[in-house]
Amino acid sequence: MLQVSYIRDNREQVLERLAVKNFKQTDLVDEVIKLDDNRRQTQNRLDNVSAEANAAAKQVGELMRSGKKEEAEVIKAKSGSWKEEIKQLGDELSQIEAELQQKIVLLPNLPHSSVPKGITxxxxxxxxxxxxxxxxxxxxxxxxxxxxxxxxxxxxxxxxxxxxxxxxxxxxxxxxxxxxxxxxxxxxxxxxxxxxxxxxxxxxxxxxxxxxxxxxxxxxxxxxxxxxxxxxxxxxxxxxxxxxxxxxxxxxxxxxxxxxxxxxxxxxxxxxxxxxxxxxxxxxxxxxxxxxxxxxxxxxxxxxxxxxxxxxxxxxxxxxxxxxxxxxxxxxxxxxxxxxxxxxxxxxxxxxxxxxxxxxxxxxxxxxxxxxxxxxxxxxxxxxxxxxxxxxxxxxxxxxxxxxxxxxxxxxxxxxxxxxxxx
RNA sequence: GGAGAGGUGUCUGAGUGGUCGAAAGAGCACGCCUGGAAAGUGUGUAUACAUCACAAGUGUAUCGAGGGUUCGAAUCCCUCCCUCUCCGCCA
Incomplete structure (x- = not known):
């Protein structure tokens, strides 16, 4: 399996090398890059929401311990919304990752520069x-x-x-x-x-x-x-x-x-x-x-x-x-x-x-x-x-x-x- | 195949709802000590992703795997996988 980071950084070269292997589904390369962009964005959003939720949960803990129950309840009440968002983004992310995986495994290895072009x-x-x-x-x-x-x-x-x-x-x-x-x-x-x-x-x-x-x-x-x-x-x-x-x-x-x-x-x-x-x-x-x-x-x-x-x-x-x-x-x-x-x-x-x-x-x-x-x-x-x-x-x-x-x-x-x- | 117990970092092993990526010890790495070594002593010691200069820092995830409960899970519940013990079968 090729590394996504390599494909991103060397798109032209990847296409060129795949041609030597007589590989036809070259659209996959751009699809992989696009999915990876999507993956990064989604992960970023998920991370941010998770960070918020983690901070809030921690705060609830502290408030509970110091006996400020009402304040804790206020934060608890707000939690429902990120919970949903986390779930949704998480699902989205795993779907994107699965799709990315599915595509990237279809790409063959890149041939070394000494490999002669040819089919038969x-x-x-x-x-x-x-x-x-x-x-x-x-x-x-x-x-x-x-x-x-x-x-x-x-x-x-x-x-x-x-x-x-x-x-x-x-x-x-x-x-x-x-x-x-x-x-x-x-x-x-x-x-x-x-x-x-x-x-x-x-x-x-x-x-x-x-x-x-x-x-x-x-x-x-x-x-x-x-x-x-x-x-x-x-x-x-x-x-x-x-x-x-x-x-x-x-x-x-x-x-x-x-x-x-x-x-x-x-x-x-x-x-x-x-x-x-x-x-x-x-x-x-x-x-x-x-x-x-x-x-x-x-x-x-x-x-x-x-x-x-x-x-x-x-x-x-x-x-x-x-x-x-x-x-x-x-x-x-x-x-x-x-x-x-x-x-x-x-x-x-x-x-x-x-x-x-x-x-x-x-x-x-x-x-x-x-x-x-x-x-x-x-x-x-x-x-x-x-x-x-x-x-x-x-x-x-x-x-x-x-x-x-x-x-x-x-x-x-x-x-x-x-x-x-x-x- | 049946019954029971259990799966935590390189290893041993603590942790039964919040301050836990995780005590303690061992190992390992580097340093101090030493003529050298042992002992002693100090520091460090997971991976991946994101942000980013593949730096530092920060965030997120991961305590067999997946799902659930909860504001919050290594800790509770469910399913699966694996290991060990006893029984059965057997080269």
Whole structure:
């Protein structure tokens, strides 16, 4: 959520930035400013009347104590009028505040100055490509066929017990999942992240705090009887750990990581591109999150990007890094890098990580603050990234490492799988 | 799920209608004391909004959340949420 004060002071710039994100409802900006004017005025009037009423009440108290009952009664008699006014202004104020809130949450975060203008994913900027695309042997298979051939994943069983998009991992397939999770967590810990193991269901306030609600309501599984949402990413519970918190300056940067399954409804996506592990309703992911001083956040973003890249390098996967264009960026992000690995048998790039700086967009919603050098509360910047999401890593790993003898496990992973080959 | 108790500032904890944004202690910060430290001692120590120079000052709101009674509520009433204890169920 953008800060109203920022919108007021930087109206032109806000409009300009929103254009980069290809945001159309620009009327909202002026509506927000107007509502805020209204809010201030109303609050001012309410404060003044309340002050009068408070003073009078105090006077009544004093008069009563000194036994001047009649004088007290005179003031009491007058009280009815402000009482009504206070009630009326209070109602008015909360209505204005609700309306303001309703509008301001519709405004997406402003993109960083380096974000390219653009609408479609094709307009994302490739800023780096690394690693060799493998030359696959004759008759190389896509991962879903490899998964069947080596009995690693059973998609049909998942359909039986739950539905499409909920695979069952078996044998070495299951061990590979476990190995990747442990590997990613260990690497995150080495990079300085402190692990958390988190609830998989969150309440509405948490969904709002990180920006999934109300924007992406339909993307989350919802448990109505208890009014809880299944997390679409560990970002939600981890970042919300710091909701309503004022951090001390020396507590920054906060660095947390966590493994969780992630649940996404992905309504209406079917077809060849979502075959196999390409898009699932439930998948595993290790997430890294930082809460940092605004001055350092863009350096931290680079550092997080490098961490993700180091994982891909250690796994020996060819990858590229994209700087997302305004139109393809998430609602809450100011700058996002996507990491994609090359899936050789499918002949396409698959997104395996997304690293973003949210600046103060989330901290403002979360009421997450820190005490700065002057001892004042200030909104920190929040960042997060997948490090990494498993399914597409598994997909490229299987496809790119297939040989006539079987699938070769990357060396870095062998200590975790305790086997070198899937055959 | 049933019965009971309770939710106050960083923490412990007082406060049952007015002088309470809230005693006291601890913690923390800064200072004095000390060769240094401990002890001792002094001062300070919530957040948000408004006014305003995002200063000082002032006003308003906030004692789990929301509503009500009252001239006036942390204190009384109602609803909800949460925590604890006992019972039930259970990995």
């Amino acid at each position: 994913p094709e307009e994302n900027e490739v800023i780096l490509e690394n690693g060799e695309k493998p030359n696959l042997p004759e008759g190389a298979l896509p991962h879903w066929e490899l998964a069947a051939k080596y009995n690693l994943i059973d998609f049909e069983l998942g359909v039986k017990i739950t539905g499409a998009g909920f695979p069952v991992y078996k044998g070495k397939g299951a061990k590979l999942q476990r190995a990747l999770i442990a590997f990613f967590l260990d690497e995150a810990e080495k990079a300085g992240y402190d692990e958390r193991m988190l609830p998989l269901l969150v309440n509405e306030a948490s969904g709002f705090g990180t920006g999934q609600l109300p924007d992406k309501e339909g993307q989350m599984y919802y448990v109505g009887v208890d009014n809880l949402y299944l997390i679409p990413t560990a970002e939600v519970p981890i970042t919300n750990l710091y909701r309503d918190v004022i951090l001390k300056a020396d507590e920054l940067p906060v660095m947390n990581c966590g493994y969780t399954p992630c649940f996404r409804r992905e309504a209406g996506s079917y077809g060849a591109h979502v075959r196999g592990l390409n898009r699932l309703h439930q998948f595993d992911k290790v997430e890294i999150v930082q809460v940092v001083n605004p001055e350092t956040s863009y350096d931290v973003l680079e550092q997080m990007s490098l961490h993700v890249q180091s994982l891909l390098q250690k796994l020996g996967l060819p990858y590229r890094v994209l700087r997302l264009c305004g139109g393809d960026m998430g609602f809450t992000s100011a700058l996002t890098y996507d990491m994609e690995t090359y899936s050789a048998a499918q002949g396409r790039w698959l997104e395996v990580s997304s690293v973003s700086n949210f600046e103060t967009f989330q901290s403002n919603r979360l009421k997450l603050r820190f005490r700065n050098a002057e001892g004042k509360t200030q909104l920190p910047h929040t960042l997060n990234g997948s490090a990494l999401a498993l399914p597409r890593i598994v997909a490229t790993l299987l496809e790119n490492n297939q040989t006539a003898e079987g699938i070769k496990i990357p060396e870095a992973l062998v200590p975790y799988t305790k086997f070198e080959w899937i055959n």
